[in-house]
Amino acid sequence: MLIGEPYWRREVPDQETAKSCGASGKDAFLLLPELIEQFGDLGFDIVEMVLADQDSWDRYQAAQWLNLRRWLDDHPDDELAGEVRAELATEPARYTRYQREHLGWGVFALMGR
Template sequence: MTALDLPRSFVIREGDLRILNPFDAGKLATLGRAIKLAPGTSILDLCSGKGELLCTWARDHAVTGTGVDISTAFTAAARERAVELGVADRVRFVHGDAATFVAEAPVEVAACVGATWIGGGVPGTLEILRRSLRPGGMALVGEPYWRRDPPDAETVAGCHARSRDEFQDLPGLARLFGECGWDLVEMVLADQDSWDRYAAAHWLNLRRWLDAHPDDELAGELRQELTEDPLRHVRYQREYLGWGVFALLPR
């Protein structure tokens, strides 16, 4: 791991997953169709992970783009995926800090799908995206929201939230976009099945890794995670926490 990287546990947990959020391939494809991507559309994807959004949209819609991610392992995987799908001439992946990255030329779509921590929340992340957008360009934001109001602090913590106010409910999120000066023009939401596919894949990745590396320095920490996370997910996260990608145009 370099000075600018994610902890090794992230790479272990994600394993061979290509989409590093509660979307599946079908929902990612639905999003690309829903926002009516035209050939040649320029996209900046901040916190691009393993590059599945850019690579599959370059294949399916002939877009061009740049992805930026802090993980050296994920960036390498994204470059391999671009070659695999035959789109390495249309997309590139940069290892770097997405919070400070600005596109060399303004883009038509700027995305941060599931990593609004780079801006300290939705408003700050929208400002980061705005820096690289051409006038009238579209922002894509992936963000959790409360499906149901959490009844107690235990539920909030079980959804990996520091407080009830860390996430909005869906109406609150739509309201927040407007308060930030953006129109919500499309959205594709995860469902409980796609949450399960993402969360449960982690459990299998962790178990396989633990079986193969019982003496690794991370084994104790990841053993505890595997012990606790399935119950946390089925009791709290899949019931109370939603997730979606929201397409926004500046007012």
């Protein structure tokens, strides 16, 4: 099983910061050690783990925004175009202001026990 999961890079200072990262609250994501323990509690062994550092995750995020922009250029009249346009207008600034500082990202390969 392959799981992509965000985790808090450090203790989140308040609910407002958590919500600005797109989370429902401070408990929405775990710190990395707690996340790994949770996989074990669910009966899985981690057999591989790839964590994105801030620079490599920035490249991933930027590629997503480029893909959204290209899609929008090709489908300007699609029913989702307004939603995509709104996301492109707000997400890059929100990401750099909050997510980059507080969230980390990992891809975990798991095997059942």
